[in-house]
Amino acid sequence: MAKKQxxxxxxxxxxxxxxxxxxxxxxxxxxxxxxxQLTEIPDWNCxxxxxxxxxxxxxxxxxxxxxxxxxxxxxxxGQDIVATCAxxxxxxxxxxxxxxxxxxxxxxxxxxxxxxxxxIKVMPEIRHMAEVLVExxxxxxxxxxxxxxxxxxxxxxxxxxxxxxxxxxxxENFENPxxxxxxxxxxxxxxxxxxxxxxxxxGALAFSEPEKAQAQIKDIVESAYDNGAEMIVTPCPxxxxxxxxxxxxxxxxxxxxxxxxxxxxxxxxxxxxxxxxKDAGLNGQVIRAPKLxxxxx
Amino acid sequence: xxxxQQMAAKYKNSFLKEVEDQVEMGEWVKMxxxxxxxxxxxxxxxxxxxxxxxxxxxxxIRAGKREExxxxxxxxxxxxxxxxxxxxxxxxxxxxxxxxxxxxxxxxGVAPKGQPTRAFSKxxxxxxIATGRVNELKxxxxxxxxxxxxxxxxxxxxxxxxxxxxxxxxxxxxxxxNPFEIFGGHxxxxxxxxxxxxxxxxxxxxxxxxxKA
Numbered sequence: 001m002a003k004k005q006x007x008x009x010x011x012x013x014x015x016x017x018x019x020x021x022x023x024x025x026x027x028x029x030x031x032x033x034x035x036x037q038l039t040e041i042p043d044w045n046c047x048x049x050x051x052x053x054x055x056x057x058x059x060x061x062x063x064x065x066x067x068x069x070x071x072x073x074x075x076x077x078g079q080d081i082v083a084t085c086a087x088x089x090x091x092x093x094x095x096x097x098x099x100x101x102x103x104x105x106x107x108x109x110x111x112x113x114x115x116x117x118x119x120i121k122v123m124p125e126i127r128h129m130a131e132v133l134v135e136x137x138x139x140x141x142x143x144x145x146x147x148x149x150x151x152x153x154x155x156x157x158x159x160x161x162x163x164x165x166x167x168x169x170x171x172e173n174f175e176n177p178x179x180x181x182x183x184x185x186x187x188x189x190x191x192x193x194x195x196x197x198x199x200x201x202x203g204a205l206a207f208s209e210p211e212k213a214q215a216q217i218k219d220i221v222e223s224a225y226d227n228g229a230e231m232i233v234t235p236c237p238x239x240x241x242x243x244x245x246x247x248x249x250x251x252x253x254x255x256x257x258x259x260x261x262x263x264x265x266x267x268x269x270x271x272x273x274x275x276x277x278k279d280a281g282l283n284g285q286v287i288r289a290p291k292l293x294x295x296x297x
Numbered sequence: 298x299x300x301x302q303q304m305a306a307k308y309k310n311s312f313l314k315e316v317e318d319q320v321e322m323g324e325w326v327k328m329x330x331x332x333x334x335x336x337x338x339x340x341x342x343x344x345x346x347x348x349x350x351x352x353x354x355x356x357x358i359r360a361g362k363r364e365e366x367x368x369x370x371x372x373x374x375x376x377x378x379x380x381x382x383x384x385x386x387x388x389x390x391x392x393x394x395x396x397x398x399x400x401x402x403x404x405x406g407v408a409p410k411g412q413p414t415r416a417f418s419k420x421x422x423x424x425x426i427a428t429g430r431v432n433e434l435k436x437x438x439x440x441x442x443x444x445x446x447x448x449x450x451x452x453x454x455x456x457x458x459x460x461x462x463x464x465x466x467x468x469x470x471x472x473x474x475n476p477f478e479i480f481g482g483h484x485x486x487x488x489x490x491x492x493x494x495x496x497x498x499x500x501x502x503x504x505x506x507x508x509k510a
Contacts, residue, residue: 012425017473017482018474045485046426046430046431057321063495067491104505115496116494117490118490174383199340212341245464246464
């Protein structure tokens with residue numbers, strides 16, 4: 001296949017030294033194998049995330065995303081914007097939808113953008129990396145690059161909320177999306193049945209109301225164990241962090257013994273494509289994944 | 298007269314009209330048919346639930362219960378999981394209406410004081426727009442060392458910092474938390490442009506809302 005090019009929106013959490021920096025490491029390795037060229041949108045800014053709602057108001061949120069659209073379109077014309085973070089993707093897609101729906105909002109957005117010396121002329125498409133994999137490649141093509149199948153490893157595919165609702169991946173079901181399970185299986189692993197696949201991890205409430213979020217995380221982890229999973233896999237940076245880093249707190253509170261690794265789909269793909277543990281950013285796990293490290297080349 | 302009193306006076310007996318004009322996606326409220334699927338689908342409605350779950354809020358708006366709605370902590374329970382939106386049989390954008398109501402109550406200064414998610418939302422947005430990108434270290438420090446009113450509280454910070462010690466050490470070791478972010482960290486180049494753009498956006502939004510009122 002010919003090289004595919006996208007305007008890349010990595011998002012705040014993927015930056016060096018930030019909470020999802022290991023996600024970016026693995027995405028870069030995965031893209032090398034798939035011959036995907038990601039060009040960072042120059043000077044991109046934060047999407048505002050969902051939690052910005054209380055302080056931001058509507059137009060300020062949309063203009064933050066609109067600035068990225070204008071920067072992408074000016075510097076990387078014709079390329080779809082691709083986000084790896086669920087919240088970046090959702091926030092940007094939401095703003096695009098609203099601005100396209102209302103000529104008043106578009107006019108206000110353009111007027112605000114003028115202050116930063118920018119304008120939107122063509123509205124770019126906004127896509128999640130999972131969409132790129134499923135739609136622009138397809139499972140068959142993704143499977144062709146597997147050199148080191150994840151044989152015998154059992155994963156709980158935790159899709160979570162924001163790559164699934166309200167937009168989701170085309171053709172998928174909100175209650176039981178299958179694309180993540182299919183990616184796991186395409187990489188040679190086993191996707192266990194998982195009834196907490198689309199349960200919310202608590203999102204930003206993990207920071208503001210940790211007890212509420214941790215009660216949800218407990219269900220998510222417990223179900224993975226109950227179904228025989230050895231690792232949890234997710235496409236979302238906040239799902240990954242929330243489900244991984246609070247297992248110790250949950251153990252103290254609920255007297256459990258949770259210690260299950262939580263990985264990104266791109267880490268599995270990097271290992272299955274013959275990459276090393278370092279290529280997959282496995283050294284970035286707070287709960288290490290020894291079974292995946294053991295089979296890495 | 299406070300902003301809250303001004304709006305209450307302007308809209309007199311129609312809180313529904315006020316919500317339709319002033320709250321993001323407020324025009325959808327009248328479409329609710331009280332089935333309760335939103336409340337049954339909400340992850341935080343179970344431990345321990347909302348004071349008034351979404352369909353109750355919708356009915357209270359129609360019943361003119363202005364103060365009860367705006368001062369309720371309910372809307373701040375939203376985790377932005379969007380389950381209510383995709384399950385609503387009448388396709389109300391419930392998540393956005395909850396965010397909109399919370400934001401409106403916050404703007405009027407009547408949202409519950411000390412509500413932790415209200416405080417975190419403010420902290421997050423101000424952190425993000427300061428340089429154009431989130432500084433995760435400053436966000437965490439702000440979260441643990443400031444009380445819900447935004448005042449520095451060293452005692453609380455040390456206590457919560459200790460509780461978070463293992464989590465922070467784990468992240469440091471995995472190179473997913475960078476102590477040097479305290480000296481600035483990641484940022485956008487055109488901060489001036491971003492600030493000017495946001496200032497304009499706030500002005501325009503206020504103007505639109507004022508025309509409706």
